[in-house]
Amino acid sequence: MEAYLDNCATTRCHREAAELMMEILIQDYGNPSSMHTKGVDAENYIKDAAKKIAKTLKCQEKEIVFTSGGTESNNFAIAGAASANKRGGSHIITTEIEHPSVSAAVKALEAQGFEIQYLPVDKNGVVSLEALKNAIRQDTILVSIMHVNNEIGTVEPVAEAGKLIKEINPHTLFHVDAIQSYGKMRIFPGKMNIDLLSVSGHKIHGPKGSGFLYIKDKTKIHPLINGGGQQKGMRSGTENVPAIAGLGVAAAFAYTDFDEKINRMYGLREYFIQKVQTIDGVSINGKTDRENAPHIISVSVEDVRAEVLLHTLEDRQIYVSAGSACSSNKPAVSATLKAIGLKEALLDSTVRFSFSVDTTKEEIDYALSAMHEVIPMLQKYKRH
Amino acid sequence: MAHMMYQAFLIKYAEIAIKGKNRHLFEDALVSNIRQQLKRVDGSFTVRKENGRIYVETEGDYDYEETVEALQKIFGIVGICPVVLVEDNGFDALAADVVAHVDAAYPDKNFTFKVDARRARKNYPMNSMEINAALGEKILEAFPETRVDVHSPQVMVHVEIRPMINIYSTELPGQGGMPLGTAGRAMLLLSGGIDSPVAGYMVSRRGVSLEATYFHAPPYTSERAKQKVVDLAKKVAQYSGEIKLHIVNFTDIQMYIYEKCPHEELTIIMRRYMMKIAEHFANEGNCLGLVTGESIGQVASQTMQSLAVTNAVCTLPVYRPLIAMDKQDIVHVAEKIDTYETSILPYEDCCTIFVAKHPVTKPSLKHIEKSEMHLAEKIDELYQAAIETTETMVIEAE
Numbered sequence: 001m002e003a004y005l006d007n008c009a010t011t012r013c014h015r016e017a018a019e020l021m022m023e024i025l026i027q028d029y030g031n032p033s034s035m036h037t038k039g040v041d042a043e044n045y046i047k048d049a050a051k052k053i054a055k056t057l058k059c060q061e062k063e064i065v066f067t068s069g070g071t072e073s074n075n076f077a078i079a080g081a082a083s084a085n086k087r088g089g090s091h092i093i094t095t096e097i098e099h100p101s102v103s104a105a106v107k108a109l110e111a112q113g114f115e116i117q118y119l120p121v122d123k124n125g126v127v128s129l130e131a132l133k134n135a136i137r138q139d140t141i142l143v144s145i146m147h148v149n150n151e152i153g154t155v156e157p158v159a160e161a162g163k164l165i166k167e168i169n170p171h172t173l174f175h176v177d178a179i180q181s182y183g184k185m186r187i188f189p190g191k192m193n194i195d196l197l198s199v200s201g202h203k204i205h206g207p208k209g210s211g212f213l214y215i216k217d218k219t220k221i222h223p224l225i226n227g228g229g230q231q232k233g234m235r236s237g238t239e240n241v242p243a244i245a246g247l248g249v250a251a252a253f254a255y256t257d258f259d260e261k262i263n264r265m266y267g268l269r270e271y272f273i274q275k276v277q278t279i280d281g282v283s284i285n286g287k288t289d290r291e292n293a294p295h296i297i298s299v300s301v302e303d304v305r306a307e308v309l310l311h312t313l314e315d316r317q318i319y320v321s322a323g324s325a326c327s328s329n330k331p332a333v334s335a336t337l338k339a340i341g342l343k344e345a346l347l348d349s350t351v352r353f354s355f356s357v358d359t360t361k362e363e364i365d366y367a368l369s370a371m372h373e374v375i376p377m378l379q380k381y382k383r384h
Numbered sequence: 385m386a387h388m389m390y391q392a393f394l395i396k397y398a399e400i401a402i403k404g405k406n407r408h409l410f411e412d413a414l415v416s417n418i419r420q421q422l423k424r425v426d427g428s429f430t431v432r433k434e435n436g437r438i439y440v441e442t443e444g445d446y447d448y449e450e451t452v453e454a455l456q457k458i459f460g461i462v463g464i465c466p467v468v469l470v471e472d473n474g475f476d477a478l479a480a481d482v483v484a485h486v487d488a489a490y491p492d493k494n495f496t497f498k499v500d501a502r503r504a505r506k507n508y509p510m511n512s513m514e515i516n517a518a519l520g521e522k523i524l525e526a527f528p529e530t531r532v533d534v535h536s537p538q539v540m541v542h543v544e545i546r547p548m549i550n551i552y553s554t555e556l557p558g559q560g561g562m563p564l565g566t567a568g569r570a571m572l573l574l575s576g577g578i579d580s581p582v583a584g585y586m587v588s589r590r591g592v593s594l595e596a597t598y599f600h601a602p603p604y605t606s607e608r609a610k611q612k613v614v615d616l617a618k619k620v621a622q623y624s625g626e627i628k629l630h631i632v633n634f635t636d637i638q639m640y641i642y643e644k645c646p647h648e649e650l651t652i653i654m655r656r657y658m659m660k661i662a663e664h665f666a667n668e669g670n671c672l673g674l675v676t677g678e679s680i681g682q683v684a685s686q687t688m689q690s691l692a693v694t695n696a697v698c699t700l701p702v703y704r705p706l707i708a709m710d711k712q713d714i715v716h717v718a719e720k721i722d723t724y725e726t727s728i729l730p731y732e733d734c735c736t737i738f739v740a741k742h743p744v745t746k747p748s749l750k751h752i753e754k755s756e757m758h759l760a761e762k763i764d765e766l767y768q769a770a771i772e773t774t775e776t777m778v779i780e781a782e
Contacts, residue, residue, distance in 0.1 A: 307732070311603030381642055381738070 002317040003363035007203075008150055008180060008296060008354035009321055014205040014253055017246035021207060024242040032239050033230060042241045049248025056255045057197070057214060058188045065234045066244050069211035070179040070200030071101040072224070076213050076235070077175045077196040078105040080221040081142050082114060088171055089139025095119045095127050095156075096339040097149055102177055103335070106144070119145075124287050125154030125340050132161055136168040143174050147181035151336040151352060152286035153296025155185065162193030173219065179203055179211075183254030184262065184295055195219045201243065205356070206250030210243035254357075261357045265294035268355060268364055272297060275368045279375050285342060285350065295355040298337075300346040301375055303382040309351055312374045318367050321352040389468050389488060390448065393455065394552060395438040396463035413563040413591075414438060414460045420625070421458050424781070425450045435504070439467075452556060457623050459589050460566075461558030465542075468551040475510065478549060479522040482541065485551050486523055486530075496533035497523065501543040508545045515543060562591030564625050570703060571666035572596040572675040573658060574629070576612045576733050579677030579706055581620050581723040582714050586705040587675045588624035595669050596627050596779075597662040599634040604738075609731035614779060619723045621781040630665045631775040634658070637766050638738065644758040648740045651685045652747050653756060656697045657767070663698050664771055673701040679709055684743040693747045 004012070024045060030038030032046055050061040067073045082092065094106055096118045106116045119131045127145060136143070143165050145156050158176050165174050175196040178187055183204035189197050196219065201210030215221055215234070227236030273288050281302030286292050301309060306322035313320055333347050342350070353367070397414060415431050415438060422429045427446025432439055440455070448466075455464050470481045486497075501515035510518065519541070520532055544550040572584040574596040588594055598613045610631065621627050634654075641653050662674055678686045685694070695702055706714055718724035756763075 307606065308603050311606055314607075315603060381639060 001366050003367045004319050005353045005355065005367060006319045006321050007356035008352060010202045011205045011356050013207055014250050017206055017249040020249055021242035021246045024245055032241060045241050045245040046239055049244045052248040052252040053212065056251055059190060059214060060217060063214055063217055065213050065215055065231050066239060067211045067213055067235060068209050070198055073198035073211050073213040074101040074177055075105045076224040077198055078102065078144060080224055081173050081175065081196060082109050083222040084220040085141040089141045090114045091137055091140040092142045093117045093119060093135050093140060094144040095121060097121055097125055097336040098146055099150055099177060102144055121339050123340050125149050125152050125336065127156050129157060129160055129164060133164055136165060136172060138169065140169055140172045143172055146177040148293040149336055150180045151334060152298040153293035154286050155291060155293055159192040166193045180293065184293055189214055189216060201247040201250060204250050204254045206247040207243045209240060210247040262294050265355055266290050268359060268361060269294055269297060272364050276371060279372055281379060285340065297353045298350060299353060300350045302349065304349055304375060304378045306349055306351050308378060312378060313370060316370050318370055390466035391442055391469045392467040393440040394465040394467050395440060395461055397460055398462045410563055410566055413565045417458050417564050421454045425454050427451065456558060459559050459561035459591060460563035462560050463555040463558055465552040465555050469548045472549055479519060482519055482543060482551055483522055483526045486541065489553060490539065493527040493529040495538040496531045497539040497541055498532060498534050498537035499541045499543060503545045505545050519543060559589065561589035564591055565593055567591035568672045569593045569595060569670060570673045570675045571662050571671040573662050574598050574613060574617060576609055576727065576731060578718050578724060578727040579714055581616045581727065582717045583675050583677035583705050584620045585623055585721050587703055594624045594627045595671060597630045597632060597665055599632050599658055601635040601638055605732055609733060612726060612729055612731055615726050616723055617779040618782040619721065619726065621779050623721065627779045628669065629777050629779050632661055632770050633773050634770060637770055640759065640762060640766055642738055645755045648743050649752060649755050650738055650740060651743050652690055652693055652752060655685055655694050659694055659697050661770060663700055666700055673703050674698060675703045677706055678704045679706045684745045687745050689746040693749050693752050696749050
């Protein structure tokens with residue numbers, strides 16, 4: 001049996017999306033900028049995808065700019081907003097637990113003279129609204145807060161944050177990294193006072209290399225990529241039509257029978273947490289109830305190194321992550337786990353299980369029984 | 385492309401020239417190695433021996449840089465001279481060719497030179513001295529900035545009158561060492577670190593063919609760590625030729641030692657078993673010795689006391705080419721042979737996973753042998769299982 005429980009790293013592409021992409025690559029391969037019918041056909045795929053996505057966010061189609069994925073969307077939002085609004089100030093607020101595509105993007109701005117302020121989080125990873133309130137100034141041009149943390153699944157109070165930001169400084173732009181929440185939570189940027197929202201396609205059963213940035217109408221932002229002026233000049237380069245169309249299909253699919261799917265995922269999460277906690281030395285990071293995201297479980301195991309547990313499970317065709325997949329190639333300590341105050345000894349002993357709509361109870365039972373078997377065995381051989 | 389004027393390479397080898405009656409064996413090995421190495425280069429090449437020399441001749445278009453790079457990886461070559469070949473159409477034509485060669489090879493003409501002509505074909509109408517003088521004059525005429533210096537010229541223009549006339553003046557450095565396959569085989573204990581690939585390269589440079597043994601410990605070491613070692617073997621194989629790599633699953637032995645022996649002796653006991661297993665495959669493959677990347681004092685298991693204890697399990701000689709080298713010098717070689725970047729990838733090696741905070745640095749053989757008695761119950765069985773489950777693959781240069 002195989003259990004793929006690493007859906008925060010990436011998901012399997014939806015078959016319908018993949019088949020549509022194949023057709024576009026082979027049949028309707030026109031360049032959307034071409035004036036002939038082939039071009040028009042291609043353009044229609046983009047319009048259709050934008051329409052599907054706009055429906056899920058309750059926004060306008062023109063507010064969607066397609067990108068190459070989450071990292072580009074985050075970089076675009078942060079660098080583009082900073083560059084377009086630097087006359088209004090140079091103060092930027094973010095949190096201690098952002099994904100590297102946000103934290104490295106603001107770091108780059110710091111080198112250019114912007115002042116970056118990091119908000120602390122509590123033991124569950126929830127950002128302090130009080131700290132946010134105190135941080136916002138007249139020269140704050142941007143606040144960037146993730147919606148769902150990619151390592152522990154904490155849901156940040158973005159609606160409350162949005163309201164607070166606009167009350168204190170209506171000129172401050174609010175960016176939300178929704179890469180782990182889109183498709184798992186309902187997000188309405190209009191109601192939540194969000195100006196910029198990043199989404200990645202391959203986290204929601206869309207293709208890799210797809211994603212978008214929601215840019216609220218009339219928001220001041222500069223493009224990251226200049227060229228032929230595609231997508232109203234906001235993102236030049238021939239549109240990746242197959243990926244965009246695949247993303248559209250995946251987005252629509254994610255919000256079909258939404259409540260039912262999410263409830264099911266929460267049910268599996270609760271079941272998993274209950275069973276895994278009966279193993280000695282195992283603890284869960286973040287909230288165990290439905291205030292957390294439905295698909296992420298961060299598990300710390302005393303006296304077992306995450307990498308070793310990962311490879312042991314891998315041997316049984318169970319696939320998980322040690323920390324965040326994007327950074328787990330190098331042995332760097334997780335900023336998120338440090339920020340929530342996880343004790344030193346567990347920083348290197350934490351693995352992430354992440355579900356998708358396709359995850360079955362059988363897979364979870366299989367993973368649980370493997371954990372019950374191997375963890376006590378691995379704990380015998382601890383490092384001194 | 386100025387270099388396309390070179391149609392051949394004269395291969396110089398020093399050390400092997402003095403090997404008496406074995407000389408032809410060494411030369412034949414070198415010729416065969418050159419042929420082998422050039423198979424991976426764009427172009428068509430003929431390699432032949434002529435009057436105690438090796439020539440690589442090219443036909444049609446070929447990639448000059450790639451060719452030189454390939455020749456520079458072959459052990460036993462000390463110098464590579466790119467040669468212009470011209471037909472004998474009389475002295476004036478030869479002079480024009482020599483002048484054209486000098487012009488193309490040295491854009492800056494401010495140098496001293498000497499012409500060194502030789503006649504393999506004695507029926508040429510001028511003798512060597514006459515050729516030297518006449519060609520020198522022609523070069524001075526064409527490039528007045530140049531000067532003749534017969535004692536220590538900056539550029540030595542060689543002109544050899546053979547069936548075809550050879551013109552060459554530069555000598556690119558080769559690897560040195562001895563041709564592969566002239567010194568037997570050795571078993572390298574290869575890890576993912578910086579040292580062991582360098583050790584393999586250095587021993588191989590003396591003409592030794594390599595096999596290698598790698599110990600992995602899943603799930604404590606990852607698939608990527610294993611891939612890294614395979615990648616390192618491919619890099620070393622660019623010099624050493626194909627390497628038979630034995631991948632031993634060492635987990636059970638390691639765990640058993642962990643359970644039964646004092647923790648600070650884990651590494652040293654582990655290394656003794658690694659040597660034993662490597663020696664088993666060495667004997668199986670008719671290797672004449674083991675090769676390790678150890679260097680005195682680098683880590684606890686490489687103090688002279690530790691090395692002595694490790695050494696005591698082997699009957700084959702253990703070659704340690706890095707024994708007296710500083711880390712920085714080893715890194716330098718690793719960079720030169722392009723293994724360094726791969727070696728520093730951060731995947732855990734099986735030597736580091738259970739390393740004690742304070743491992744023994746001055747173990748005594750008696751004491752360690754006593755500790756190993758605790759392993760008596762199962763170790764033979766585990767040793768046998770490790771050998772039987774070993775995966776063997778042949779790694780070729782990439």
